[in-house]
Amino acid sequence: MKRSIFLAAALAFTTFTASHVFAQTTDTTKTAAPATTTTTEGASDVVGALASNPDYSTALAAVKTAKLDSTLKTGGPYTIFAPNNATFSNLPAGTLDALLKDPAKLATVLKGHVVTGKYGKADIIKALNAGKGKATLTTIDGQPLTLSLAGSKLQLTNASGSTAQVTLFDLIGANGIVNGINGVLMPGK
Template identity: 35%
Template sequence: MFRKVSLFAIGLSFAISTVALAGNYKAKKDIVDTAASVSDFSTLVTAVQAAGLVDTLKSDGPFTVFAPTNEAFAALPDGTLESLLKPENKEKLVSILTYHVVAGEVKAADVVSLSQAETVQGDTIDIKTKYGKVMIDGATVTQTDIATSNGVIHIIDKVILPNS
């Protein structure tokens, strides 16, 4: 009996250590590295690179990023993404991407108590909570609080566009 309890304790200790290490490992990745490690953000990462925002999103921050998925980018009208990725449209791409970023770390518990937030781009995004869902300018937040070393990522199902 003592041996079974000891083996259980060793196994439990290993499991706790593994979870703790995994949590610490994830916390060491910044926003860009975290996004790059998720295949469903490959379009976002490509856009961030084309806009020249990699260094900014790897800086200390903290930042809150409302990150559209590949599917969200695919839902843009035909040719829109391709056009935005062209060097001559870099300024517009930067404007759109920075509209998805809020300075500071805004976790899900904070988002639900806000009605709007100012983006790094300069405009404000509207935040609504309805039927247990959080909407950011009409995009639904599908996953929250992905921790990074320099902020937090919330996944959204739509590319949101600035007013200006």
């Protein structure tokens, strides 16, 4: 009986210790910034993936207002770097309202947030590793979008020097991925 109790206690201690060690282990091979990863299975397209997270409802409304939803629902694959609602609310007063009243200008801004290709977190890490810390993607309007590390954060920089950091990875749609960002990439004048 004592032997059984001793074996049970030893097994419990070993299990607890192993799980504690595994919980403390970190993967130091990854170079991308720690950001939230959310997988949305079953979204019919990238617009559906965008709609799956309420923190991106303003971006969704902007895509619809600019009439880009029909383009983004077909073809692809696409990756949308979508500003979250808080980002839109932090724009200077009147900026969002002015953009929503001018769908052509809004479409120009939004096209600077969309690239052709599927770039989830793992794909971005591979691209950064291959580019020794930098990668350049092309937006659907033909502009360069540079990905780099700013400290431990993944940063995007557009052709006019506007920057944002990725805050959410991998909202998956059938024809692409949405990654959330904390800034609006405004085009040059």
